[in-house]
Each structure stands twice: as C-alpha cells, then as structure tokens.
Amino acid sequence: MRIFKHIHKPVCRAIATIIIFSILAPSSLYAQREIQTINDSWKFRKGECTAALDSTFKDDEWEDIYLPHTWNTDAYTEKDYYRGMGWYRRQIILPQDWIGKQVFLKLDAASKATCIYINGKKVGEHTGGYTASTLNITPFLSFNSPNMLVIRVDNARMDIPPISGDFTFFGGIYRDAWLIAVPSQHFNLTNHGSDGIFITTPRVSEQQATLSIHGEIRNDAREKAALELVHSIYHPDGTLLQTQKQFIQLKAGETRNFDSNISPILQPLLWTPETPYLYRVETTLFNCKTKSVVDQSNHHTGFRWFHFESNKGFFLNGKPYKLRGICRHQDQKPIGVALTDEMHRRDMKLMKEMGANFIRISHYPQDDAIIEMCDKLGMLAWEEIPVIDIVPDTPEYAENCERNLREMIRQHYNHPSIITWGYMNEILLVAQRKHKGDALKPVLERTLALARRLENALKQEDPTRISAMAFHGSNSYNETGLSQITDIVGWNLYQGWYGGDVTGFEKFLAEQHRNYPARPMIVSEYGAGSDRRLHTLAPRAFDFSIEYQQKYLEHYLPVLEETPYVCGGTHWNFIDFSSALRDESMPRINNKGLVYADRTPKDVYYYYKAAWRSDIPVLHIASRDWTRRSGVQQEGKPVMLPVKVYSNCPEVELFIDGTSVGKKKTENFTALFEVPFLRKEPFLSAHATYQGKPVTDGLRVGFTPIPDRLDKTNLNGLELAVNVGSHCFFTSDESHLTWVPDQPYTPGSWGYLGGKEAGTQTEIGLTTDGPLFQTLRNGLEGYRFDVPQGVYEVELLFTDIYRRNSSTAYLLGREGQQENRENAFRITINGKTVEDALSPCRTSGYFRALRKKYIVDNDTDHLEIKFHARSGNSFLNGIKIRHRN
Ligand code: GCB
Ligand code: CA
Numbered sequence: 001m002r003i004f005k006h007i008h009k010p011v012c013r014a015i016a017t018i019i020i021f022s023i024l025a026p027s028s029l030y031a032q033r034e035i036q037t038i039n040d041s042w043k044f045r046k047g048e049c050t051a052a053l054d055s056t057f058k059d060d061e062w063e064d065i066y067l068p069h070t071w072n073t074d075a076y077t078e079k080d081y082y083r084g085m086g087w088y089r090r091q092i093i094l095p096q097d098w099i100g101k102q103v104f105l106k107l108d109a110a111s112k113a114t115c116i117y118i119n120g121k122k123v124g125e126h127t128g129g130y131t132a133s134t135l136n137i138t139p140f141l142s143f144n145s146p147n148m149l150v151i152r153v154d155n156a157r158m159d160i161p162p163i164s165g166d167f168t169f170f171g172g173i174y175r176d177a178w179l180i181a182v183p184s185q186h187f188n189l190t191n192h193g194s195d196g197i198f199i200t201t202p203r204v205s206e207q208q209a210t211l212s213i214h215g216e217i218r219n220d221a222r223e224k225a226a227l228e229l230v231h232s233i234y235h236p237d238g239t240l241l242q243t244q245k246q247f248i249q250l251k252a253g254e255t256r257n258f259d260s261n262i263s264p265i266l267q268p269l270l271w272t273p274e275t276p277y278l279y280r281v282e283t284t285l286f287n288c289k290t291k292s293v294v295d296q297s298n299h300h301t302g303f304r305w306f307h308f309e310s311n312k313g314f315f316l317n318g319k320p321y322k323l324r325g326i327c328r329h330q331d332q333k334p335i336g337v338a339l340t341d342e343m344h345r346r347d348m349k350l351m352k353e354m355g356a357n358f359i360r361i362s363h364y365p366q367d368d369a370i371i372e373m374c375d376k377l378g379m380l381a382w383e384e385i386p387v388i389d390i391v392p393d394t395p396e397y398a399e400n401c402e403r404n405l406r407e408m409i410r411q412h413y414n415h416p417s418i419i420t421w422g423y424m425n426e427i428l429l430v431a432q433r434k435h436k437g438d439a440l441k442p443v444l445e446r447t448l449a450l451a452r453r454l455e456n457a458l459k460q461e462d463p464t465r466i467s468a469m470a471f472h473g474s475n476s477y478n479e480t481g482l483s484q485i486t487d488i489v490g491w492n493l494y495q496g497w498y499g500g501d502v503t504g505f506e507k508f509l510a511e512q513h514r515n516y517p518a519r520p521m522i523v524s525e526y527g528a529g530s531d532r533r534l535h536t537l538a539p540r541a542f543d544f545s546i547e548y549q550q551k552y553l554e555h556y557l558p559v560l561e562e563t564p565y566v567c568g569g570t571h572w573n574f575i576d577f578s579s580a581l582r583d584e585s586m587p588r589i590n591n592k593g594l595v596y597a598d599r600t601p602k603d604v605y606y607y608y609k610a611a612w613r614s615d616i617p618v619l620h621i622a623s624r625d626w627t628r629r630s631g632v633q634q635e636g637k638p639v640m641l642p643v644k645v646y647s648n649c650p651e652v653e654l655f656i657d658g659t660s661v662g663k664k665k666t667e668n669f670t671a672l673f674e675v676p677f678l679r680k681e682p683f684l685s686a687h688a689t690y691q692g693k694p695v696t697d698g699l700r701v702g703f704t705p706i707p708d709r710l711d712k713t714n715l716n717g718l719e720l721a722v723n724v725g726s727h728c729f730f731t732s733d734e735s736h737l738t739w740v741p742d743q744p745y746t747p748g749s750w751g752y753l754g755g756k757e758a759g760t761q762t763e764i765g766l767t768t769d770g771p772l773f774q775t776l777r778n779g780l781e782g783y784r785f786d787v788p789q790g791v792y793e794v795e796l797l798f799t800d801i802y803r804r805n806s807s808t809a810y811l812l813g814r815e816g817q818q819e820n821r822e823n824a825f826r827i828t829i830n831g832k833t834v835e836d837a838l839s840p841c842r843t844s845g846y847f848r849a850l851r852k853k854y855i856v857d858n859d860t861d862h863l864e865i866k867f868h869a870r871s872g873n874s875f876l877n878g879i880k881i882r883h884r885n
Contacts, residue, residue, distance in 0.1 A: 033295050034181045038149075039067035042702055043089045046071050053121050055148040059089050068338035070172035072155070075580040076588050078329035078335055083156040090148040092118075092179070099143050101181040102220050104189050106134040108154050108175030108368065111337075113159045117150040127160050129169070129388065130364035131407035132193035134180075158398040161404065164388035164430050165363060166590060167329055168578040172540035175367055181246055184221035185285060185494060186295040188255065189512055191216065192403075194410035197283055197297045200464060201304075201416075203531045206317075208388075209268040209303040213283060215261045219250035226288040231260055232397040241279075242316045247288070250869065270317050271302030271416045273357035276378035278302055278416070300375055300377050302416025308466065308488050308520035310513075314567040316380070322561060323380065323568020324612050325358030326351055327525060330576035331365050333589065333597035336578065340367040348373035350595065351574060354605055359491075360470075363425050365408040374417035381415070382468060382490075382524075383408060384422030384571070387454070389430035398450050402457050409461040421465050423454040426472040426492060427482070443479055447808050449483050470524040473508055473564035478516070490524025492572070497528045497541055499776040502555040506563070513565050523560060526593035528552040530602065531585040533740025534771055535729040536565045536741065537642065543762070544585040544771065545728050546625045549592075550604050550644070554668055557611060571608075575599070587763040605645040610669035617690030619647045621654075622670075628731045629677060630738040633705035638676030645671045649688035649695060656682050671873060677703045688868070706740050708749050710787045715883040718751070720785070724797070724876045725757045726775035732768075739772055739878060745784045755780025758875070760801040760847070767849035773799040776877040783879050791885050792856050792865075794829060795866065797878030798850045800841035808874045823872030829856050829865050837870045 013843035037121030043062035051057055065088075075081035094103070107114065117120065117310060118140035126133035156172025162169060190198035198214040211233065219225045230245040244262055249807055268276035278300040285295040303391050304315045314321050328347060331337045344367045351359060359379050361370065364386040374381045385404045391397070405423055414419055431443045451469070457465050485487050491512070495504030506525070512521060528541070530549035539548035553571070560569040569690035576593035578588070585591065593606045604622035621642040623629075631639035640702040645652045645666075652671040653663045657679060664671035675684070685698040707714040723730045723739035731738045745751035755777035764773040776799070802821045844850040854862065863881060867874030 010691055013770055027236050032183050032293060033186070033297075036179055037067075038090065038092065038177050038179055041090055042066060044069065045087045046082065046084075047087075048085045049087050051151055051671060052089060053117050053120055057089075061085075062089065064202035067177055068172075068174045068340065070170040070174045070336040070338045072168060072170040072172065073334055073335065073336050074171065075168040075578050077586070079580050081168060081580045083169070083171065084154070086153045087156075088151040088153065088173060090149050092141075093296060094141060094143050094147070098181045101116055101138075102136060102178040102186060103107055103138045103141055104134050104148070104178075104182075104396075105137045106132060106178040106180060106193070108132045108177070110151070110173040110175075111155050111169065111171050113154045113157050114173075115152040115154075117152075119147055127157070128404040128407065128799065129155065130366070131404055132175075132411055132524050133407075134190050134193050154196070158392065158402045159394045161391055161397070162363065162388050163394075164389035165386065165396075165425075166579045166582065167363065168331065168336075168580045170282065170331065170578075172338065172609070172861055174334075174337045176341075180830060182286070183294040185217065185219050185225050185227055185287060186744055187248065187283070187285065187297055188216035190269070192407045192410040193403065194407075194413065195297055197299060197414070198410070199281055199299055199301045199414045201301060202464075204268065204269070204270075204303045204305045206262040206270065208266050210264050211262040211281070211301065212303065213281065214258065214264065215283065216255055216257050217248060218255045219248065219252060222252050225250045227294075228286040228288055229258060229260070230284040230286060231262060232282040232284070233262055233265070234282065236277040236279060241265060241592075256404075259422075268303040271304040271378070272316060273321075273378035275377060275381065276302065278418075281485075284786050296615060299414045300416070301414060302375065304416055306419055308567055310518050310520045311565050313520075313564060317783055319567075321357070323358040323522060323570075324356050325360055325382075325568055325570035326354075326356050326382075326574040327360040327362040327570045327572050328366070328574045329731075330370075331577060331578045332337050332575070332599070340703040341367065344369040346372050346599065347574065348377055348379065348494075350375045350599060350601070352379060354594070354609045356608075358382070358570065359392075360384070360422075362573075364718055365404075365412070368411075371412050371415045371417065375415050380419050381417045381524075382417075382420035382422055383412060383418055384468075385469075386425070386426070386773075387423055387427065387450070388425045389427065390434065391427060391431070391443065391450050393442070393446065398446075400685055401450065402453060405454055405457055409458065414461065420468045420488070421462065421464060422468040422470065422490070423458065423460050424451060424469040424482075426470060427451075428474065428476050428480070429472050432474075432476065443863050448481060448485075448838075451482055454484050468522070483516070483519070488520040488522060488567070490522045490570075492525035494526065494528075496552055496555070501550060501863065502813070504554055506559045509559070509566060514603070519697060521565065522567045525572035526556050526569060529584060529591045530604075531591055531771060532584065532596070532602075533628075533731050533733060534628050535731075536727050538727050540727070543726075543728055544591070546603065549602075552602055553607060554670065557608070558668055561611070571604070572592060584761050585761040586773070587770065595757060596814055603644075603646070607669060610648040612648045617647075617649060617688070617695040618669075619649055619652070619688050619695045619697045620645065620647050621684050621686050621697050623699060623701055626734060627699075627701045628704075629701055629740055630676065630704045630729060630740055632707060632708050632743070634708045637655055638678040639703075640674045641677050643673045643675045643684060645673070645686045645697075647671060647686070647688055649690050651688060653687045655685045655687070658683075658685075678705075679703065695771050697776065704738060710750065710785060715790075719880060719882050721880040722878065723772055723775065724752065724783070725759065725777040728771070728775075730769070730772045732772070734768055739880075742773065744775065749787040751783070752777055752780055752876075753782040753784060755875070758801070761803065763846050764799055765848040766844060769849070771801045774801075775795060776801070776875045777843055778875045779869075779873045780867060780876055781874075782864060783876065783882055784865070785863045786861060787858065787863055787881070787883070788861065791855065792863060793853055793880075793882040794856055794863060794879040795851060795853045796873070797826070798838075798852070798863070798881075799839035799848060799877050800846050800875075802840075802872065803841070803846040821872040823875065824872060826866070826868040827872040830855060830858060830860060830863060
C-alpha cells in the first residue's frame, strides 16, 4: 500500500506539520539511531605486533593517543618516512540500553589499509586510505564485559592507490572513529561506507525541481516487521514542504530497496555559489507496532543544473560561470593529516573569503567536513581518487581503485556542490619516464584498460555528474586516447615553472582548443613555488622568490579569466603542503601555496581576492611577506625598492612615513610603486576609494641599508652579508640577518671577481638556511671589498654541489647539477694563505653547509679574498664581513 501526500508551501505548511505529528504522536519523536565518536582513550604502537590481538595483551607501554592521529610527523624531517604497520587498541564498554541493537563501527579514514579485530576475532578489513568504512560488529560484542577493539593499520601497501605522487602518504587513523547503534530495523549502514540513502534531483528548472530518494531497509530481527517510511522535505528556511510515506512489511532478515519520487517542488530556490540554498531531506523509519521511530537519516540537497560547453565554458543553472578554483591537500605542518573538523572548515572559509567558487579536492577524497562546507558555502567541487603517475602491474590494484571510486561516489553522492568525479592524475608522467619504447606498451594498455573500467564504474554509480582526468602538459594523452575517455579534461600546466616561458601557457591552451574544438577543458593545476625568505628585484623561474610566484600567477590568472573556452582553473595548491620526497628551498614541503602551512595568507592570496571579490573592497600592501627589507645604498641616498599593492579599487595612492609616493591606476588588480627607503622602520600606507568610500591599509616594515662604499662611519655595527651566486635577498628565519644579492666588484665598492652563477635544488644538510647555500659562484677568482684599515671578521660559506645526486626529488623534469668532481682550492686574504687546499666536500660532505671565519688585520685599503683551484674548481656560496675595531 502506498500513501502519497504532497503539500505545497506556503499555504499548506501548517497542515503538513499537523499531519506528521499525528503519525508520530503516540511515542517518542527521537530517532533511535545513536552516534558517538570513539576518538579518545587509544593506545598506539608503531611496528608489527600480532601479539596485540590477544585481549589479555598488556599495552601499558604503548603510547596514549587520541584520534585524529597519524604516525608520520617524521615526513617533515625524513624523506624516508615510516611506512609499515601501526597498531591501535581501545576498550569498548557498551551501555546496557544497546542490548538488542545493531552496532556499527565506522572509520572515516585510516591510511592505507585496516584489519579490525574485536576480542581477538577478525571482524573485517578495508583497503583505501581516504574513504570511510563501516562494519556491523554486533556479533563480536559482549555486553557483560569490556570489549577489546584492535585495529592494525598499514601504510606500506603497494596494491592500493596512491603508490606514487608528490605528497606524503601519511599513515594512521586520521579522521573520526564512530560507534553507531540502531534498532533491528534500520537503513543499510554498510553500503560502501555511506549511510545508504541516495538523493537525486533528476529534473531541475527555475519553475520546478524533482527529487527522488533511494535506499535500503533491513530487518535484522527474528520476526517480521511492519514499518512506515516517511520522507519529509524542508525548505531552506526550515519549514516543512511536504511529506511522503509508505508502508513496508519486512520478513525476518529481509533487506528491501526503496525508490521514492517526491512530487515536484515548485519555484525552487536554486543552489549557486552566491546563494547556496539547501533543502533538508529527513528520511524516517517508523515501527508501526511499537509506534516509534527506529531509524532516521538527514541529508541536505540543493537544486541546480549545469553543463560544460567546449566554446563557452561552464554553465550553472543556465548562466555562464567561470570556475574560479583551487586545489587543496589536507595536511598541516607539523601535525600531518590529523586535522580536526574545524581546521578543515577554516580552510574552506579562507578559500571562500578569497572569492573562489570551485575546489578540486585533490588528489583523494577528503573529510566530510570539507564537502559539507562546499555545500554550505557554495563551492562547486571536483573530487577524485588518487590514481597517480603510473598504473602498476600489481594484482588487486585495479580492484582497489574501482572500490575506492565507488566508495567516494556513494559517500558523497548527496552533496549538491559536487559536479565532477575524477580518477587519474598525470597517469603517464612516471610511466613514460620509467618505461621507453616497447616496454611502455603494456603500461599504456593497462592504463587505458583501467581508465575505461573506472569510467564505466563512475557512470554506473552516478550518471548525473561529469567525469574528469587531469593530465600533465603532454600530447601523449591525445595520442593514446586517454583524453577521449572522460567528459571533460583537466590540464596541469606549469609553463614558466618547470620549463619554458609563461606565455607557453596560453599557447598550449590555444593549440588544444584548435585541435579538439569539441572538448571542454579545465586548467586543473598551475602554480609556482615561493619561500618567504627569498626576495628579488629580478624574479626568475625556480628562484623560489615570493616575487616570481606573484609574477607567474599575475600572468596565468588573466588568461584563465579571459579565455572563454577555458571553463576555469584550480590553482596548485591552496596550502604549502607536505611532500616528503621534495627538496628545493624548503625540504619536505611543496611551497606553491597561496597560504603558508599554518594558513597565514601569502600576499598573493590578496591578488586572487582582489580579482575575485567585487562585492567588498580589497586593498592590500603586498609586503607582509617582505617585512625585513634591505638594499645597497649609494652615498646615503634613499634606496628605491618596489612595493606592490593588490586592490580591486581603480586607483591607489601610496605613502611612506606620510609622504606620498604617487597615485597609480590599478592594472590587473595591482599597483606597483618605486618607493624611496631611508629610515630603519618606515610606515607604508595605501589609500583608495571603493564605491565612493575611502579604504586604507597600513604596514610597518624594517629596512637595513647596505652601503655601496664602505668607510669608517658606515662600517660601524654593519654585517655585510652577501648571498653569493644569487640575485635574491635571503633572510634567515633564525638570525633574521638578510644576505643581499651578489654584485660584481667595481673600484671603490665591493663584489665578486669572475666566475659564473650556479645552483642546486638539492637539500643542504647541517643548516636551516638552505637557499643561501644552494646558490654559488663557480670558478670565481675572488671577492673584494674596498674598506679602510682595521681588524675584520671575514666569513666564507661553502657547499659543494658537484656530485651527481641520487635524490629522488619530484622535479618534473628539472634536474640539479649533474657533474661529478671533487673541488679543492687555496684561499688567500690580502695575499696571505688562510687555506692551503680547502675541500668543502671533504670537510663537511657534499650538499652540506660549511662556514669558516677568519680574523684579518687589514693594513691596506681593501680586503681581497682570492681562490686558486688545486683540483676541480673554486667556488663560494656566501660571504660576510664585519668590522671588529
Ligand atoms: C603536478 C601534480 C601535483 C604536484 C604538482 C607540483 O602536476 O599533479 O601532485 O604536486 O604538479 O607541484 O609539481
Ligand atoms: Ca648563495
């Protein structure tokens, strides 16, 4: 029998409320589903320990931990972070009123694989580190005595994605763990980690929206059950719109599917990034005999429709929308991936605040808190599974990929924010590097086979969303046919970073569009690294200066915004994230973030905000990342240094210590000023007008002038520190000293004599000032300072980078120095030998910092340090002089 009620707001809202009350009135209105975390009171041990299975095992020596937890904080210091087993133990004492109920254990995520035991017996297992799993643990539980729950987690498995990639595969139970108890009649709670209720909105227009709800009901009791299934749909303002109910008879042990079509909702409030209206769908199971609610599930849904057009981009509810997006990894230094829900929500708020309307949840499914916020804040989403770089020839790998894909889709199916499911990222990158010629063929075949398999599974699970893959900038995806498989393609493009020039970006896009005019495209990644310690007046690719990242992004963003056939872009990455294999300027960190690891925005975050927020004034002096300034000063004159302001106001006026530097029209949301710096701590202020109202920003910075000509007066108290071989200022985090860019010697001043710039991306040991040692002048003759007589401290910095390094750094084609040599040189200061045959690699090892100080009594008008190669070549990485007396 089927009773169908359909009531429309607003006239009938009151009636609906009365009806629902009359059904449920005789007994409790509360759902009998009980849900609670079991994040507390865990014992943990790293390493294998099968003895721990035994309930009587003594774990007193184990670490006390709570969830979320990861054992891989070592990934911030070690390339070779721990991959293996970790054991978790915890007692579970069940409340007496759970007797007769079905009890489930849900792990929101444990990386990568789990084996679960209760009271010494194996309950089940799960493979996949980024999706939830739920087990019915009822048969294993005791109500008379404490239960011992033991979970073995393994993050070393190579048959579970990801097996390759530029991020850390943190191990542990790193999201919430839950116990759920329901009466014998309940919705299916073990459907691929989802709660078994699936909501679709088959037809949506401005006039009306349809809604259907699909699910499964189980009767775990020994007798039959008479049930009533009630769906209640609530308007975003909280009022009940309609209910639909249906009587269901279930035999003992029976499971039954239901498919309920809700009658159309008229004039639905459409879900958009600006108006993220959510309707609530409450699905209740009512036991007719006991007259009580036995189970209930609540979801939000939103009404929207969308499509992609190859010429015009993305459309939401029939209107064109540029997808203004970012990619987001889920870790935070120093805690790894063990983030709380509020930390996830903070990230979402920061992205929304910046003006983004789209997120690529990369490279794996993320916390429910993220997806919930996508719905609530109005962020369209692409979510994907971590099939990255290469498809291995490992049995079970494809199986695990497919299961993880189905889990992701079912677990996040009901979220209106999600428009795209993805399943492969740069899948030919490592494949092509590792295998050449004929050896590549089988790799390509299994890659294509897996792609087709995943595409089929995806469409089977969810024909309402769009499928996507992300490719690196290579035509091989077209040649192999991979780019024909999904609905849309994503390109990860780094022209002007890993190689080439930034203009290669628009050229690549234009070429793709010319060759494949029917194919919708997203720029699924683009980005450049930056390190707050590095600044320059002449930014270059891979110098990791803050300025190059800005320059790169200031080129890319207008292309994305102004190219109509590009649906949008997702910047790589929102955060500075953990990638244990990486070296570069900040070892273990990929520093392409718009915010630092601790989520402090970089200045460039405000470039996006200025470009994307037109609803509020944005005026930001882009020097928060560069507050310790320095510069070479000619004869006591002010030093001209650039100060950039990011703003969405038409014109900006900048002041230093109250004196105007001038007015500038903003172009591409930036106004760039050449500012005279003289005082030690000048105050910068910017003034603009937004919609007729004044807006200001102010900032105090530090300034240390470095004299071009050194004399008795300006040498006093000066530390003249030079970042030899580099065009960048480097400010040490530890000493706060700034090492100024290198310059050639000119008579009367100071600088290098001969040689050529060289550098490495390899991590430098024995220092935290890595970038200072990563650049050097190779083959230099000397360094000269024209200074008065006196006693000086001369400090020389060395690191020998001339060894082919075996580093596995994730460089996407950019290699460090590839020469093998051993260098030793004689050093003289003012003609006197201070080192007869210094070999920095012998003294402290290759890629390790070496600092040497010499006290020199100078009775001439200069300090001249000279290098004479004994073997190999001479080189110098940094130099500092200080006048003693
Ligand atoms: C990519 C990868 C991403 C890397 C990024 C990078 O193309 O998809 O995982 O982190 O480049 O920074 O190199
Ligand atoms: Ca240097």
